[in-house]
Amino acid sequence: MLGKKILLNLNKLFKEQVHPLNLQNDGVKTYAEWQYEKGEETIKFYLRNYTKEEMFKDKIIVDIGCGAAGKSLYYASCGAEKVIGVEILEKYREEAKALSESLGLSDKFSFVCADASKLPFEDNSIDTIIMNDAMEHVDEPEKVLMEALRVLKKGGRLYVNFPPYHHPFGAHLSDAIFIPWVHLFFSEKVLVEAYKDLVKDLPDGKERIDFRISKKENGEEYFSYINHMTIKRFNKILKEYKISPAYYHYEPLRKIVKPFKNLPILREAFVKMVVCVIEK
Secondary structure (H helix, E strand, C coil): CHHHHHHHHHHCCCCCCCCHHHHHHCCCCCHHHHHHHCHHHHHCCHHHCCCHHHHHCCCEEEEECCCCCHHHHHHHCCCCCEEEEEECCHHHHHHHHHHHHHCCCHHHEEEEECCHHHCCCCCCCEEEEEEECCCCCCCCHHHHHHHHHHHEEEEEEEEEEECCCCCCCCCCCCCCCCCCCHHHHCCHHHHHHHHHHHHCCCCCHHHHHHHHEEECCCCCEEECCCCCCCHHHHHHHHHHCCCCCCEEEEEECCHHHHHHHHCHHHHHHHEEEEEEEEEC
16 A cells, blocks of 8 residues: 555654553553653643632542543542542553552542443532543543533533644554644545554554454444544534533644634644533
8 A cells, every 4th residue: 555655654754752552561651650640731721720629629520531540540639539530441440440559549539431421420429520632532422521411510510621633643643653644644544554554563552453443334444442523523512512611722732823723724733732611
């Protein structure tokens, strides 16, 4: 495949990105440890308008899409009464449990393997819900939002942030493909084949492929772990469900491109993070 060959050669010209999966393979740190270290970074855009105390102090927290729950445990360290990490992949349970014990936070943390569109919590039972880098991964974002609002207490807040799909690394392939905006220049078929080629010989190569790639009914392979969430699509969902955010912000890639965030076409490619707080 010519496209794959071009992509693989071009990829060699770009600097390798720091990625938790590669750090774990190299024995530098576990995914959970990396997440914990990045905990403050996951909430930094909210801290312009809210304090940590407002977000976490003495609250029951649900962290949707917690992965190995390192960030959940960071939230627990911020004075939360209880943090529940919700993750659809059972494989992260033991890693999350091990880190919670090593940090002395096991009494404040629990791991729940569940689909975020069917949360196993009662109505009006949760103070705070965090969706950090998760909205672009869920299969049914509308249902996930409705579930979050169902389980939130009156006055509770849902904190959402996500990189839009047309972000330079919005395809979420930076563990192996280092070309910015690569998904805008190559077809998904080429990306799938190139990605498989790049990770197949890694210790966790098969696991990465199985996690990211699925087959359609016609046998065509595609990246099933992302939903191509754009700013336009997210705004459409908010409008359709009559959700008025208490706080909404587009974080630009760099200060120099800040004016682009006000232009609907360009903002998709030059916004680093969509930051949204919804209050029930």
